[in-house]
Amino acid sequence: MNGLKITICALLLAAAGACNRTQGPAVEVEDAEEPHNMLYGINADDYRTETGEVGSGETLGKILNGFGVSALAVDRLDKASKEVFPLRNIRAGHKYTAFIHEDSLYAPHLDYLAYEISVTDYVVFGFHDDSVSVRKDAKAYTLRRTKKSAVINSSLWGAIMEQQLPYALAAELEDIYQWTVDFFGIQKGDDFTVIYDERFIDDTVSVGIGRIWGAKFSQGGKEYYAIPFRQGGKIQYWEADGASLRKQMLKAPLKYSRISSKFSYARKHPIYKVYRPHTGVDYAAPKGTPVHAVADGTVTFKGWGGGGGNTLKIKHAGNLMTGYLHLSGYAKGIVKGSRVSQGQLIGYVGSTGASTGPHLDYRVWKNGTPIDPLKIPSEPAEPIARENRALFEFVRDRITAELNGEVSPEEQITQLDSLVLPATVQTPDKQ
Template identity: 85%
Template sequence: MKNPKLAIYACLLLAATACGGSREQAEEPAEEPHDILYGIVADDYRTETGEVAPGETMGGILGRYGVSAAAVDRLDRAAREVFPLRNIRAGHKYTAFIHEDSLYAPHLDHLVYESSLTDYVVFSLCDDSVAVRRDTKPYTLRRTKKSATINSSLWGAIMEEELPYALAAELEDIYQWTVDFFGIQKGDRFTVIYDERFIDDTVSAGIGRVWGARFTQGGRDYYAIPFRQGGKVRYWEADGASLRKQMLKAPLKYSRISSRFTYARKHPIYKVYRPHTGVDYAAPKGTPVHAVADGVVTFKGWAGGGGNTLKIKHAGNLMTGYMHMSGYAKGIAKGSRVSQGQLIGYVGSTGASTGPHLDYRVWKNGKPIDPLKIPQEPAEPIAAENRELFEFVRGRILAELNGEVKEEERITQLDSLVLPATVAQNAAAE
């Protein structure tokens, strides 16, 4: 077959008509189809779409299309390692692909369930055989640059500017060691360059890589430049220092500070003034709590007024404490090694507490210190052998953040980067 495009369509046609191999349509010469849905050539099918109703099962849906209980059972066994039938959820869309035999009796060949906006599962029933496959809808990437000024919070600014919600979480992940998101002030602002995914060029389906950002807090600019070093893409400050630090700014997200470090706080329960050598983060019960740094669990258990408590020992004679938790993450025990960002427990209100919150404490050499004023040691900076290439990437990203650059001058990939000849020659001359 000389036409590559026609060859691809022919392969799709053979795959999609495998259920009805004896049908007359499959014996006709393959022609270029006009409609492909979920990788299935849909020209010869009648399609019906629906939405999973509350309490509805896949067996019930299939049964409505005439699929026998025995066939559903075979499909259930085949799907267990790919996508268990019990995992369908109310409100999700499905599409049925139906053909009619020579007597015009309808038969279900495929049922496609959309597990998310971008992902789907194809359940195929071919006479006595069944098959299950997972796939992703094709999408296009649209490079976008947006700026916003914060009036209340990062999430508030994201919603006000109608930006993708995932962008707020991505910025918090990138800047979690550097920007104090609990100290956001009105007038703080950010500019970010990112890829946004679109299905059918119209439906937004989340974001891809963040290609650069500038976050201004308290009049200071914090840049985020993506660069691959040591086999991983991470984000770096404009001077090549890592945005990653020894400790996270906070052990949880999406909360607020309800009480700060002090040696004279009136206790909300005992009504007497006593030291509160920690920071209270008010958050809903069950909010995930993460280790702020690598370390070893030295205490797990009930600590009187502190309720369910964890203590973790870190490098540099540092120790952190997490109190009033509702429970601990699976696998957390005394002696366990934990890594920075690892889930260790959940916010609660155990012990002497008036409501769900996390009491977070830090000690250095056994002495309590204010968690909000910990000197942050950066991780390994850009290596000397990567400096020239990093500066080239940084220059292009900063130019895009500060204005516009030609499309051909944008940084669009971070693998196997090579310095342009002019840049390399100038560097050699210097």
């Protein structure tokens, strides 16, 4: 009887197995693994790759011919790539990678050639039987939040280089503080702290910076904070008290220069050798250095100014007028009557007129009377609105805490577009 039970059970199991076989194997199938060797968006495991560098005078056609691509295919590629990346833009010294497969007879065929336009950007040329393709893309990067501090020994740029910080930081800090910090008056011992996102490819190669999340600049014992906050649909930087860092007038009309002569009513003229008023500030800078309007206004004079050489004068609100002398040339579109915006390119440093070398003579008049450009009181732009005050202070407190110490990742401000006040923070209307 026991043997009969065993036989019946065996038959039932066999039948169940047969049923299972009609429905497919009763086994778990693992998901296919994602390709792990992706280069320029291509699975490199499927190819033999060769890397090279564009030689001096070498064309893409010559490189492709070396991989067996016909002249007809190169011509097709030239036409297909005109709107994406013209082949004539290939430059010597840039890296390329060829993706080659071998057919059943082991003959090599080029499927793709990736050309690096820059450290981050690349273009992939594809060859598919009788057709070609062109794809422009950028390498994926990661952001690394970084806080750095530096003491200035000579200049902001010098401190950036000494600390081996990204060069872009100097330009960003100058843009943020251009209305507030006198970069021509920086002294040894001034310092700064800045929080920023740095971009990395493959977690090792730095390819620039992202947002500046906050900064503190100490000049002459005074601290200037820069707090990012969105108001009026635009992210700008604000002082700790909510005043805008943006002012009515820029501190200076150009960058990367030095003051060679200050405002004076008794300066010995370098050419005429007599004492006479110099009611402006001279900024020594290389010929061609861009000159920018210090405030919104209207061009009232463009032309030859005698000893001042090529000159521009711009009228601004508040009965202010600025002058830019010894220019080598004017920006495109600048004519008498032109409306210009603060920071707009208006001309280039030169040495025209009575000048011993390239420099910009920058002048300011108030109600027709010359005033020292280095001592102009400048009103700030619109401050933080009352309805935004509580949210701004929430952001400010966390940014300043991070600048002055360490905060947990949960306390860091990592976005500025959809901030919500914690329930524990009271708004002015609820106090």
